[in-house]
Amino acid sequence: MTDRTLFDLLDAAPAHAVALRFEGSAITYGALRERALRIAGGLRRHGIGRGDVVGLWLPNVPDWLSIAFACARIGAGVMSLNMRYGAKETGDFIRRARCKALVYMPAYRGKDYDALMGAVEPQSLATLALAVPLLQAPVHAPSDRAGAVAHPWPRVARVDLDDLAGAAPDAVAGGEPGDACIILSSSGTTSQPKLIVHGQGRVARHAGDVAAALAMQGGDVRLLLAIPLCGAFGYTVAMTALAAQAPLTLVENFEPAETARLLVADGITHMFGTNDMLDKLLEAGGPEWKPQALRMYGHANFTPGLMALPQRAQQRGIAMRGCYGLSETLALFASQPAEAPLTRREQSGGVPLAPDARVRVRSLETRECLPPGESGELELLTPDVMLGYLDDAAATAAAFTDDGYLRTGDLAYLNGDGGFTHLSRIGDVLRIGGYLVNPLEIEEVVLAASGAAACQVVAVEAHGSARPVAFVVGGSGYTHAEAAVLAACKAQLAVFKVPIRVFRVDAFPVTPSPNGEKVRKNELRTMAQQMLAAEETARC
Structure with a gap:
C-alpha cells in the first residue's frame, strides 16, 4: 500500500513490544x-517543516531512527550522511540537498566533527x-579561531x-505518503555522486513487502x-x-567477536551484510561457534575470492542467501x-x-530482450x-x-523462474578477445594462485587490443x-583471459560508501596504462 506514511510503521506496532536492542x-x-x-515537536518549533531537509550525521545509534521518524512525521526529508565523509x-x-538543519555528533571515535564543519x-x-x-x-560550542576569516558554522x-526533545510531543501529523523521507548518495566512483530521493509511501511498502516475502x-x-x-542496505533492513x-539488535560498529556473541545471545534469526563480514564472524566465533537460531544470512558479494565461504557457513548451519538491490530501488529488491x-543461493x-x-x-549489443541464460543489462520494474x-x-x-523499467547498469542473466543472477557492473565487464568477461573469473584464479589479500582486474589497450591487467x-x-x-x-583460463601483468600495489584507490569501500576502476585502468608505458619506455 502506498497510502501509508513512514510513521505509520510505528503507529501500527504494539507500544509494549521491543523495537530495538x-x-x-x-x-x-x-x-x-x-x-x-x-523530536518532531522540537524541529517544528525551530522552523523545520514539510519539504525541508535535515542532514543526519550519526553512527548506528537509536536516535538515528528517532530522528528519521521525527522528520517523516512533519514531512521533512533526511539527507543521510556517512560518518566517514570529509x-x-x-x-x-549539505549544499545540494539544501539542508536546513544538521543533527550530528561533535566528536566521535577520535574525530572532531565541529572542526571538520569549520573547514567546509x-x-x-x-x-x-x-x-x-x-x-x-x-x-564547548565551536568558535572562530582568532584572526581567521569569519566562518558561518x-x-x-x-x-x-x-x-x-524536551518539550511536548508533536500533535499534528504533517507527513504524506508522497513526501520525500530519505536522500541517499550514489558511490560516485567515476562522477559526482547522484542524490537519490525516496518517498514515504514507497519505503513503507517496500519494508512490508520484504518482511512478508x-x-x-x-x-x-x-x-x-x-x-x-546511513546507506541503502542498513536503512532498508532497519x-x-x-x-x-521484530526486535532489531543495533550494532554501533561491526566488531566480529562481539557481533558473533550477540547473534547467539539475542537469538538472532535474520542478519544481512556483506560476504566478508560473515567470513570474519566465522573466524572470530571459532570452530565451535554455531548461531543456532539464525535462519538466514542475506548477503551482498562485495569481496571476491571467498569461494569456500558458502560451504563453510553451511557446515555451521548458516543458510546464506544472495540478495540484490540498488540505492534507486532500496537494498532488498531480490533474494x-x-x-x-547452495550453488544458486551463494550468488547475488x-x-x-x-x-x-x-x-x-x-542485450548490450542489439538492445533486444534476452531469454534465460543469456547475459545482458538487468532492467527492473x-x-x-x-x-x-x-x-x-x-x-x-x-x-x-519508455515503459518504466529502471536501467540498472548491471550485468545479469535470467534464471527462468522469475529470478535472475547478478554478475557485475557493466562498467566493470572486460571486453577482451571479442567476448564480455566478468573480471571475477580472473580475480578468483589470481587470488587462489597468489595468496594475495585482494585482487582487481581491468582491461587496457596493449599490443593493439584490449588485454587484462x-x-x-x-x-x-x-x-x-x-x-x-x-x-x-594460463593453465586454468582461456588465453585471452590471462593477464599480461600482475602488479602488486599497497592499496587500491577507493571511494568510501556506507557498505564498504568501492574500488575506482577508472583509476586502476589509468595506473595500468602508466605502468605499462613506463616499462615500455625503460626497454627502449
Whole structure:
C-alpha cells in the first residue's frame, strides 16, 4: 500500500513490544514513537517543516531512527550522511540537498566533527539554520579561531538533541505518503555522486513487502544490523524490521567477536551484510561457534575470492542467501529462494520480493530482450523505486525506459523462474578477445594462485587490443611471485583471459560508501596504462 506514511510503521506496532536492542538496553515501540514525536515537536518549533531537509550525521545509534521518524512525521526529508565523509563531501551534500538543519555528533571515535564543519566551504552552509548536536559528553560550542576569516558554522543556532526533545510531543501529523523521507548518495566512483530521493509511501511498502516475502512476520523473529544506517542496505533492513514488528539488535560498529556473541545471545534469526563480514564472524566465533537460531544470512558479494565461504557457513548451519538491490530501488529488491541449492543461493540476485516487481535482461549489443541464460543489462520494474534524482530531471528520465523499467547498469542473466543472477557492473565487464568477461573469473584464479589479500582486474589497450591487467594487495607474509601466478592463469583460463601483468600495489584507490569501500576502476585502468608505458619506455 502506498497510502501509508513512514510513521505509520510505528503507529501500527504494539507500544509494549521491543523495537530495538542496543548495548544491553531494550527500547519499545512506544518509547521510540514518543521520542520521535518529541523530536518532531522540537524541529517544528525551530522552523523545520514539510519539504525541508535535515542532514543526519550519526553512527548506528537509536536516535538515528528517532530522528528519521521525527522528520517523516512533519514531512521533512533526511539527507543521510556517512560518518566517514570529509569536509568537502559533507559540505557538498549539505549544499545540494539544501539542508536546513544538521543533527550530528561533535566528536566521535577520535574525530572532531565541529572542526571538520569549520573547514567546509562557507557557501555550502548558506541554507543551514539549525545545528543539533547529540552529546555523548559535555563539549564547548565551536568558535572562530582568532584572526581567521569569519566562518558561518560557529554562528548557526544550536540546540542539544535532548533539549530539542524536551518539550511536548508533536500533535499534528504533517507527513504524506508522497513526501520525500530519505536522500541517499550514489558511490560516485567515476562522477559526482547522484542524490537519490525516496518517498514515504514507497519505503513503507517496500519494508512490508520484504518482511512478508522473507517470512519475518512472526513472534520469534529477531534481526541484527551491523551495517551503517546511513546507506541503502542498513536503512532498508532497519525499516523492514520495524515493518515486521521484530526486535532489531543495533550494532554501533561491526566488531566480529562481539557481533558473533550477540547473534547467539539475542537469538538472532535474520542478519544481512556483506560476504566478508560473515567470513570474519566465522573466524572470530571459532570452530565451535554455531548461531543456532539464525535462519538466514542475506548477503551482498562485495569481496571476491571467498569461494569456500558458502560451504563453510553451511557446515555451521548458516543458510546464506544472495540478495540484490540498488540505492534507486532500496537494498532488498531480490533474494535467492530459501529452497534453492547452495550453488544458486551463494550468488547475488534472486527473485523480486515485491509482488508486483518484474525483471528482464537486454542485450548490450542489439538492445533486444534476452531469454534465460543469456547475459545482458538487468532492467527492473518495481512500485518501490525512487522518486528520482534530486534536481536532475534529465538523469532521472535517462534512468528509465519508455515503459518504466529502471536501467540498472548491471550485468545479469535470467534464471527462468522469475529470478535472475547478478554478475557485475557493466562498467566493470572486460571486453577482451571479442567476448564480455566478468573480471571475477580472473580475480578468483589470481587470488587462489597468489595468496594475495585482494585482487582487481581491468582491461587496457596493449599490443593493439584490449588485454587484462591484474592488481593485487598482499597480506601478511605475502611474496609476490608473478610468474607463478601467470602460469596458473594460463593453465586454468582461456588465453585471452590471462593477464599480461600482475602488479602488486599497497592499496587500491577507493571511494568510501556506507557498505564498504568501492574500488575506482577508472583509476586502476589509468595506473595500468602508466605502468605499462613506463616499462615500455625503460626497454627502449
